[in-house]
Amino acid sequence: xxxxxxxxxxxxxxxxxxxxxxxxxxxxxxxxxxxxxxxxxxxxxxxxxxxxxxxxxxxxxxxxxxxxxxxxxxxxxxxxxxxxxxxxxxxxxxxxxxxxxxxxxxxxxxxxxxxxxxxxxxxxxxxxxxxxxxxxxxxxxxxxxxxxxxxxxxxxxxxxxxxxxxxxxxxxxxxxxxxxxxxxxxxxxxxxxxxxxxxxxxxxxxxxxxxxxxxxxxxxxxxxxxxxxxxxxxxxxxxxxxxxxxxxxxxxxxxxxxxxxxxxxxxxxxxxxxxxxxxxxxxxxxxxxxxxxxxx
Numbered sequence: 001x002x003x004x005x006x007x008x009x010x011x012x013x014x015x016x017x018x019x020x021x022x023x024x025x026x027x028x029x030x031x032x033x034x035x036x037x038x039x040x041x042x043x044x045x046x047x048x049x050x051x052x053x054x055x056x057x058x059x060x061x062x063x064x065x066x067x068x069x070x071x072x073x074x075x076x077x078x079x080x081x082x083x084x085x086x087x088x089x090x091x092x093x094x095x096x097x098x099x100x101x102x103x104x105x106x107x108x109x110x111x112x113x114x115x116x117x118x119x120x121x122x123x124x125x126x127x128x129x130x131x132x133x134x135x136x137x138x139x140x141x142x143x144x145x146x147x148x149x150x151x152x153x154x155x156x157x158x159x160x161x162x163x164x165x166x167x168x169x170x171x172x173x174x175x176x177x178x179x180x181x182x183x184x185x186x187x188x189x190x191x192x193x194x195x196x197x198x199x200x201x202x203x204x205x206x207x208x209x210x211x212x213x214x215x216x217x218x219x220x221x222x223x224x225x226x227x228x229x230x231x232x233x234x235x236x237x238x239x240x241x242x243x244x245x246x247x248x249x250x251x252x253x254x255x256x257x258x259x260x261x262x263x264x265x266x267x268x269x270x271x272x273x274x275x276x277x278x279x280x281x282x283x284x285x286x287x288x289x290x291x292x293x294x295x296x
Contacts, residue, residue, distance in 0.1 A: 038124040042102035059149040130276035163281035171206035180207040181230035205288040233259040236270035
């Protein structure tokens with residue numbers, strides 16, 4: 001007798017609910033959250049995040065990907081991969097149907113219950129936790145070791161580290177730190193607080209993040225932004241589907257803003273500054289050039 005997929009999931013979850021499951025970075029996990037040994041050379045990997053997909057391609061392991069999420073769109077080859085649903089919570093059934101020998105996930109981003117369910121189907125899950133520039137480089141090295149691509153990973157990280165240090169060296173030559181308001185949401189206006197990738201990039205680029213604070217993605221009224229008097233306004237394409245030029249033109253109506261007076265309102269590709277991959281170095285250079293054009 002054939003059972004529907006939904007019933008199989010319920011049965012597995014009923015059994016696994018009795019076993020504590022922990023989502024730990026840097027470990028392969030089995031059905032009960034226990035550490036397990038994965039395949040020596042995984043060839044059917046499912047990536048559960050755009051950044052992971054990008055890193056695997058940069059490591060020369062893109063051909064080993066059996067699937068990825070809908071937002072996995074870089075490099076262009078990633079668009080052709082079988083899709084397992086939305087990021088960060090893809091569809092369990094689609095993943096299982098691809099018969100992966102390994103899934104790679106982001107801790108505290110991909111839902112822990114999804115990772116647990118994958119374990120109940122005997123699918124090893126490797127979890128990484130990039131939080132900033134430093135741990136992004138560690139993640140690249142970590143995945144290089146996991147996929148037997150250490151030399152390539154070391155080359156990527158070496159290049160990335162050199163570019164970061166070059167930016168730091170140039171920024172150290174100036175005492176100026178322009179106030180930056182980086183907008184990732186339009187209605188409402190949303191920016192980035194402390195302890196986010198973008199906050200670190202703004203700081204390393206020689207800027208002052210005007211939205212710093214305990215809330216990771218704070219909301220602002222237009223009046224609040226005007227009161228901050230930003231010297232640089234950066235609008236990201238994270239607000240997909242909107243006419244960015246219109247948003248920029250709306251800010252330009254406020255002639256009292258230093259950013260408007262000095263024509264320093266910019267639109268940037270969000271993928272360069274919010275995906276923890278080797279391209280963060282490129283995003284850092286881009287921001288540094290916008291914030292301190294006299295240095296770059």
